[in-house]
Amino acid sequence: MDLELIESKRLHEKIYYTRHPSGLDLFVSPKKGYSSQYAVFGTKYGSIDNCFEFGGETVRVPEGIAHFLEHKLFESEDGNAFSRYAKTGANANAYTSFDRTCYLFSATSNFYESFEILLDFVQNPYFTEQTVQKEQGIIGQEIKMYEDDPGWRVFFNLLSALYHTHPVKIDIAGTAGSIAQITSDLLYKCYRAFYNLNNMVLCVAGDVDPERILKTADRLLKTPAPSKVRSIFDPEPDTIVKQRVEQKLSVSVPLFCFGFKGSPAEGAEAARAEAESSILLEILGGDASGFYRRLYDKGLINSSFGLQYFSGRSFASTVVSGESRQPELVMEEFLKEVKRLKSEGIPSEEFEMAKKAYYGRLASHFDSVDNVANGIIGSHFTGMGPFEIVEAAARVTPENVAKRLANTFSEEKAALSVINPL
């Protein structure tokens, strides 16, 4: 097992990689002089994986189970991983996203002790009916908290307007009803299917020696019987569900989120899509654009306005969000601006400026150990290498962006979500 060097001379960054015999992908980013070391252990399993083929059967599980599993994995027969981390002083956490679940910690001392805790509890599940019941109460409250969150709701309501069946629209924590159906047996089933090391990745960033990380990981990683899981998605039509969705919550100014359904991508195509879309969105509605200033000065948008290429394994959409008393008008103006840019073309200096700004932002990512580690994981789960987006960004041409402009903003595939005050 040798460590392979992946280097970006442009950014003065080095990342070491190896594929462990268990099938696990291991990355180490040595960042000299940083006080904290950051470790992430992730699996390619998220809220979208609620239907899968494993061990000869097709399984459909309740919504929110990946997130539920994440909570429960911290528990073991004799206690809780947090109590173990308490002794080493690590700052530990975990998150479940649409297409992945990650367990992480950052530490400024006792790194290897904390690293052992991480590798131990993630590889040793322990679920019982009692512990499942207790968590239903806690997660039930978490769900209620998110129901009150207007930023969360405006976005998920948009997803339900854009997607007929694709599980990206499911709330990551599920619903009170769906989590009531979770049992310890189901948790074990999901764990066995998705938490096989060949479906997982381990990443460390900080002032560490890559060889020592590799040796330690090798000692602590089990060698499971190889297995394969395949997520199944019901066919998602190209069309959207509805053009408008509205909800009332206790907010002062309305929030809005409009989006254009797109086609998912993986690997090199995903890197290109990410880079080209980001540069395009900067040109269209970034804070140096004429569009931004025009609407800003009219009081139609404020500094919360943002544009994002929202993508992951099996889904991609372009989303524009912010606060406004006239969300329909903002969307209308945006579509006009798209039309204008299509017919007049993108001025080359605007393209150069956006490209430079994007490159600068990407380079800055590497300043933080947690951005580096999470970035590596995110790229990897979409089939991309750690520097692939930066390289794709450097290669983007005006023609690429013009083509993306032509293909992204179809009105038939667009929906608007609004949260209005009560």
Place this chain on the structure above:
Amino acid sequence: MTGGFLTELERKTLSENINFTAIRDGRFKNNQISVNFLMPLKKETAALHALIPLVLKRGCRPYPNMTLLNRRLKELYGARLDGGVGKRGEMQVISLYCAALDDTYALEGETLLRECAGLLKSVLFDPIVTDGALSAEDVEVEKKNLADLIESQLNDKRHYASLKAKEAMCAGEAYGVSEYGTAAQALAITPAALYEAYQTMLKTAGVEIILVGPADKTECESLFAEAFAAVSRGKLLRCVTDVIREPGPVRTVEERLAVNQAKLVMGFRAGTAAPESEADTMQLASAILGGTPHSKLFENVREKLGLCYYCFSYFERIKGLVFVEAGIEEQNYQKAKDEILNQLELLKKGEFSDDELSSAKLSLENSYRELNDTLYDISSWYLSQAVTSQIRTPDQTARALAEIDRGQIAPTAAKIKLDTVYLLAGERKD
């Protein structure tokens, strides 16, 4: 492993009450320079001061509108220029900063730091002034944005509950004033009044300029020394935070809004504040109480009794207050409140395990040392330190905490006294 060998700190007084702190750190690809003005927080001027950075960052004479300014920033590899207002104790801090990629990473040898420091200087010292007033158009747009910002604090219910509790607890004190002022005050601001407030700020505020990153500080330091030398400084303001040690009779406040999860906020007078030496012990006591997932509040109120989704405490070290916040079901309000007070009593009696103590210490040390790792945290740290005129590095603070003896904690915790209980809960369906 600390960041020590790659970091040098130098603090210089450019002139009375104007300090330049440079932290040279080769680990980062970016430099960040921030200019911070310290003013006393007052009801009458809060909104005025809050509006200053919002208007200034829209442009300056060389780049007279936000599009031109932002375009220039994009050309400089997506440099960021931003600003806002914050509250530190009873001080209102007006900040403007610029962060940019270091010259090393520029693809065509551009001198990014010089350009960005220059932009920041222009935005601060060379705004667009017409007839003794800042741009009427800019002021008109931004005061509405400020009013909206103030009202939108309603959206995040946890944040809202925290704010309202503090407002109620410190109703007659400067601390109870919002760092943004009120929406009505914001809407009433005129371009001339704003210009006057801006000039007063330049002439009388304490100034902390902080540069963090790999670049050499010489050029930046001279640039700002020169800029401030051109300002005729007047009678300098003294910012003092009034630490009230004893509460009056316990205040209970209840508010009803359409919420699914109720929020409980309890405010306590800590009886000590920075830079008193006991403030470190209070920080540790608060961490044992509810500052970590192994704290007394988390383990008992959440894990053992299942009364809340989150329950934590923190120490507002400049004003000398301790807060406990919990997300609960309204029906559990009394039980949650009782258990929180019970855990505090146990802390005061010294009834906490060696594990609870060591995990709190480790957790705090870890979080202080972590601050070494991002530009923003380093800059923010030294601003906080400057504000209480006690300059310690994060590592020194971590060490000071590690040395606190078990026996010091209970007597310090004994000073924590309940002042206000605030509950935000759902509308009653009658």
